[in-house]
Amino acid sequence: MATKPSNPEPSASSEAEREVLEKWSAAANVCFSSGHKYCQPMCPVMQVTRNENHSPTAFNANVVAMERGELGIEDVASDYVHCTQCGGCEIRCPNTLFTGDMYRFRLRTVDIVKAMRALAVESGIHQPAWEVWNRATDERKNEPVLGDLEVSQERVASWADGLDLPIGGETILFCDCEAAFYRTSLPRSVAAILSCAGVDFGLMREQWCCGGPAAEMGYMEQARRFAQHNVDDWRASGAKRILVLDPHDYIAFTEDYPRFFGNEFDFEIVLVVELVAELIRNGKLELTQPVERVVTYHDACRLNKRKGIYEAPREILRAIPGLTFRDVDRVTQWAYCSGGGAGLPIERPDLTAEISRRRVEKAAELEIDTLVSACVWSERYLAAAASEREDAIDVVDLMELVAQAAGLSSDPVS
Amino acid sequence: MATALRSIPDAALGELRSICGEAFVLTDRSARFNRARVSTAFPVHRWADFVPDVVVLPATAAEVSDIVRLANAWSLPVVPRAGGTGISDGARPLRGGILVDIKRMDQILEVDLANRTATVQPGVNMRVLTDYLRPFGLIYPDQPGSYSQSLIGGRIGTNGWSMVGGRYGHPRDLVVSFEMVLPTGDIVRVGDGGGKSIRKSSSGYQLKHLFMGHQGTLGIATEATVEVVTRPECELPAYFAVEDWMAGYRVLGTIAHEGVATLSRVFLYDGWRLEYPLSEPLDFISPGQAVPCVGFALHGIEEEVRGAGKRLMRVLSQAGGRYLGDEVSRFEWASRYDRYIQPLHLGRARDGQVIPMYGHAQDAAIPYSELPTVRQKYEQIVRSLSERHEVFLFEETAVHPNGAFRAGGDYNMELRVGIWEQRLNDESWAAWVKAKRDLAIVAIEHGGSISNGHGTVCDGEVDVLPLELGHAFEVMKKIKRTLDPNNVMNPGKMGLDAAYESEFRDDDT
Numbered sequence: 001m002a003t004k005p006s007n008p009e010p011s012a013s014s015e016a017e018r019e020v021l022e023k024w025s026a027a028a029n030v031c032f033s034s035g036h037k038y039c040q041p042m043c044p045v046m047q048v049t050r051n052e053n054h055s056p057t058a059f060n061a062n063v064v065a066m067e068r069g070e071l072g073i074e075d076v077a078s079d080y081v082h083c084t085q086c087g088g089c090e091i092r093c094p095n096t097l098f099t100g101d102m103y104r105f106r107l108r109t110v111d112i113v114k115a116m117r118a119l120a121v122e123s124g125i126h127q128p129a130w131e132v133w134n135r136a137t138d139e140r141k142n143e144p145v146l147g148d149l150e151v152s153q154e155r156v157a158s159w160a161d162g163l164d165l166p167i168g169g170e171t172i173l174f175c176d177c178e179a180a181f182y183r184t185s186l187p188r189s190v191a192a193i194l195s196c197a198g199v200d201f202g203l204m205r206e207q208w209c210c211g212g213p214a215a216e217m218g219y220m221e222q223a224r225r226f227a228q229h230n231v232d233d234w235r236a237s238g239a240k241r242i243l244v245l246d247p248h249d250y251i252a253f254t255e256d257y258p259r260f261f262g263n264e265f266d267f268e269i270v271l272v273v274e275l276v277a278e279l280i281r282n283g284k285l286e287l288t289q290p291v292e293r294v295v296t297y298h299d300a301c302r303l304n305k306r307k308g309i310y311e312a313p314r315e316i317l318r319a320i321p322g323l324t325f326r327d328v329d330r331v332t333q334w335a336y337c338s339g340g341g342a343g344l345p346i347e348r349p350d351l352t353a354e355i356s357r358r359r360v361e362k363a364a365e366l367e368i369d370t371l372v373s374a375c376v377w378s379e380r381y382l383a384a385a386a387s388e389r390e391d392a393i394d395v396v397d398l399m400e401l402v403a404q405a406a407g408l409s410s411d412p413v414s
Numbered sequence: 415m416a417t418a419l420r421s422i423p424d425a426a427l428g429e430l431r432s433i434c435g436e437a438f439v440l441t442d443r444s445a446r447f448n449r450a451r452v453s454t455a456f457p458v459h460r461w462a463d464f465v466p467d468v469v470v471l472p473a474t475a476a477e478v479s480d481i482v483r484l485a486n487a488w489s490l491p492v493v494p495r496a497g498g499t500g501i502s503d504g505a506r507p508l509r510g511g512i513l514v515d516i517k518r519m520d521q522i523l524e525v526d527l528a529n530r531t532a533t534v535q536p537g538v539n540m541r542v543l544t545d546y547l548r549p550f551g552l553i554y555p556d557q558p559g560s561y562s563q564s565l566i567g568g569r570i571g572t573n574g575w576s577m578v579g580g581r582y583g584h585p586r587d588l589v590v591s592f593e594m595v596l597p598t599g600d601i602v603r604v605g606d607g608g609g610k611s612i613r614k615s616s617s618g619y620q621l622k623h624l625f626m627g628h629q630g631t632l633g634i635a636t637e638a639t640v641e642v643v644t645r646p647e648c649e650l651p652a653y654f655a656v657e658d659w660m661a662g663y664r665v666l667g668t669i670a671h672e673g674v675a676t677l678s679r680v681f682l683y684d685g686w687r688l689e690y691p692l693s694e695p696l697d698f699i700s701p702g703q704a705v706p707c708v709g710f711a712l713h714g715i716e717e718e719v720r721g722a723g724k725r726l727m728r729v730l731s732q733a734g735g736r737y738l739g740d741e742v743s744r745f746e747w748a749s750r751y752d753r754y755i756q757p758l759h760l761g762r763a764r765d766g767q768v769i770p771m772y773g774h775a776q777d778a779a780i781p782y783s784e785l786p787t788v789r790q791k792y793e794q795i796v797r798s799l800s801e802r803h804e805v806f807l808f809e810e811t812a813v814h815p816n817g818a819f820r821a822g823g824d825y826n827m828e829l830r831v832g833i834w835e836q837r838l839n840d841e842s843w844a845a846w847v848k849a850k851r852d853l854a855i856v857a858i859e860h861g862g863s864i865s866n867g868h869g870t871v872c873d874g875e876v877d878v879l880p881l882e883l884g885h886a887f888e889v890m891k892k893i894k895r896t897l898d899p900n901n902v903m904n905p906g907k908m909g910l911d912a913a914y915e916s917e918f919r920d921d922d923t
Contacts, residue, residue, distance in 0.1 A: 029835075032458075032835070033771060033835055034772065035451065036560065037497065038562060038752065041562050041563055052517070061448055062448070065461065069415050070443070071444055075443045075444045098753060099756045103758045
């Protein structure tokens, strides 16, 4: 973790800092004025560290203190490491819940965290592990999700070996880095499901990382460059519709890319989970094979808290024969997280591990044998936490279960 | 320009690191600035005046004890901080020093089903504890506005008030005993008598009540044994519109005196808060609804609640109350915590612009007979303040019974004031402090108490604490000086510096 000096020399605010503060002053002051801290019990990081600097309250208060010249980006940069950008704080805030509609206001802490991380990077303040990660991503064009093992453009579509998928076309399946290199059973399941249901799709000619993680960690120039590459690739292959199998990509394509490209960004972004729910509903995908498991569903933060998507995954689970589904309502799950988002596991793997341990513990209380997620970035950490337990809870992706119930093979490639 | 901050001697810092561990001693500016304010009105233009010199995050009572001993050795102030959600200034450092943030002390240590208690560290939150108790069919029924985020240590420190105290009691009733690290570092357990789960005793002084509401001036609570009660089988909230405030006042008293044992809460809101949204073209609030509202909530077994509910519904109807319906009643009750502070909903500049305003809640305890007069005087004070300074806004009043286990007698007269903190300056802050003092004097003059649950710590009101307590304040000073000979615990609070003035010491000796 980067250290912070106790009494830094006061430095003149940079133009970039002034712009960020001006943009976020009003939102930060709404939080600072209320001071009620309803967000803190929601916050997965704060639940573990119990350090107020790691709370949404502080993320907003810092902006107010910077505005008043009492803190600089060098004082607060490391505070902003402690966020998974799950959005629980935003949705739980009474300012959002009770008056948000009336005043067209929603707390925007996730965007503040992103802006402050970007300001830090622009100011030359880097978190060591994030710097290494993003440099590696820049070099290889995909995230180094396999650690020392090389990820490369040559192998970005290796997950699809033997599936005979076309390149290009009107509909493109975008495969997340974690799914493409680490949990290949997910994209293989998705490809098998879509093919079975008669959905035509192709792969990109040259798929780079979506750029979302770089944007989440503050490396905006890189995020924008990667986005530009992917959009160019989509246009070059005549794509109109992008299928997304990971919630993090979904955020990048529905929030970051429109900000980058404005109205020119005219692609239809389709979340695979919602598409599959529709295919099942319309009878285009039949789930006939019983899956004898007792499961609960881990609401992916970026779907449930950030996008309000919680029905489709449940609809799918209820359609799988043989399954015993022990649900935990989506509001209770505002306080749940795997800790796998926004670079936390890169910079603070200890916190991610503890957040996941607690999440799996909650699942275990339901006496289930399987924890189902719809977020590939959560699954590595939840599975690691589950593997530490004696009760052998299996962590699977929702699409892997669907493939099984549809009688499709999702064996990962070796 | 960033204000240069004080720091404590390196040797003391080294000792703190040996006590708590390197990672839990924070000296950076952000850690310190983020522990300057609590949820009460804050002179943000003077933020730097209230930052501590160092923040420590201990995990055990032994660590807290060592920190306090160190503070005595180095003559450093110690300010404890729990959830930081207080609506008085107990946790706002006045002279820097060591801020002891107890949030890491968040373990539920024991649930004693036979003796109906739970023993917890002070960083445990009430909702978390109640969630934990769910499988046992129990709850911990302390429900302040900050139910989901304040901590039991802070509830002890403020001697807080619970929304359902009329049925279940308040923290002073619900915390059976607790462990305190005294200002000298000694550790004691205080309760009624000696046993940690004894609710009533005649052995010795009842020291629990001395330390309840200590506001950090007499030490730091490090463990609490609390009452756990059967999860209520049935809950009935009901909200009624009434013709005017006086009609609401009368029916409030009638309900309180019905003798309904399951009555956990009854209250009267004046409806003024709806002025702002009503002044805007919003279709979903019809103007006729902006009238005072009386509501109640019952908790108990079904037979009790059903019978009592029918009776109170009849009382309210006969008094002209118009039932607002199940949907409104359930929603209002379910959102009773969340509606506490919503800056945008409260804030309006004179030109009608929506602005984020901190919503301050003044919380005097006032005898029933005095409520109408006090309410009028309160309104006059704040309306006069807001006429002179745009940064203040009169919002509403609310009235709730103050005592435990039964309604009636004295009431919490809550006054809500919007404060546009971004625009505060020395002049407007001084006007606010004067208003706080004036409000406090009104409460005292009418036989009330300045605060029923937040604490009498804020600037202005604290000046007249001796007026409220009379000679008992002299006893307080003697206790403070006896227990805290070096004035290390939260110095400057509650006017207790006077305990160390030579004149007072001479009198004493």
